[in-house]
Amino acid sequence: xxxxxxxxxxxxxxxxxxxxxxxxxxxxxxxxxxxxxxxxxxxxxxxxxxxxxxxxxxxxxxxxxxxxxxxxxxxxxxxxxxxxxxxxxxxxxxxxxxxxxxxxxxxxxxxxxxxxxxxxxxxxxxxxxxxxxxxxxxx
Numbered sequence: 001x002x003x004x005x006x007x008x009x010x011x012x013x014x015x016x017x018x019x020x021x022x023x024x025x026x027x028x029x030x031x032x033x034x035x036x037x038x039x040x041x042x043x044x045x046x047x048x049x050x051x052x053x054x055x056x057x058x059x060x061x062x063x064x065x066x067x068x069x070x071x072x073x074x075x076x077x078x079x080x081x082x083x084x085x086x087x088x089x090x091x092x093x094x095x096x097x098x099x100x101x102x103x104x105x106x107x108x109x110x111x112x113x114x115x116x117x118x119x120x121x122x123x124x125x126x127x128x129x130x131x132x133x134x135x136x137x138x139x
Contacts, residue, residue, distance in 0.1 A: 014099040015107055016132060018078075018092030019114070020122040025060050025077055028094065031119030032075070035110075040064045040075060046085075059085050070101040088131055092124075097135070 021028050029040045045058040060077040074097040076085070084090045098105060107125060114123045126132070 013102065014097055014132070015102050015105065016126040016135060017096040017098070017107075017111070017114075018089055018124050018126055019075075019094040019096055019120055020091070021093050021120050023119045025062065025075070025094070028119050029062060029075070031117040032114075034117065035113050037066075038064050038073070040073070046076060048085075057081070057083060066100075069104065071105060072099045073097070074099070086131070086134065088134075089126070095135070096123075 019028075023031070032038055032040055040062045041064070043061050043063045046061050048057045048059070057080070059080050062075040064073040064075075065071075066073070076095045076097065078085045078089055078092050078095050086095070089095065098107075111123050111125065114120050
């Protein structure tokens with residue numbers, strides 16, 4: 001009898017931006033919420049198990065759902081309590097993940113809008129497939 005093998009492709013259909021900001025998350029969200037009709041709200045933090053079973057490391061996570069354009073935005077702190085979620089992206093303070101109808105999302109216009117905000121010093125689109133694969137487990 002022939003063996004069948006299930007092959008599952010990773011869902012890499014999202015956009016990833018790295019943000020540099022010297023503000024805390026709440027202040028950064030104030031600035032981001034000024035872009036068009038964004039309304040980020042805090043959601044359950046991303047908890048990572050530690051080697052010590054009595055402690056957990058968590059990274060702040062925020063979400064905005066744009067139902068009209070079928071887009072989900074997630075803002076994730078990349079640095080918390082002196083720790084970095086992704087060492088490969090340690091130059092960024094926050095990661096912004098955009099999922100959904102990304103083919104209709106104008107990432108260049110979004111980046112320009114972000115750069116005009118006082119709270120964001122730098123924003124960059126991240127397209128490295130290895131990093132995207134690593135980050136796909138978060139969302």
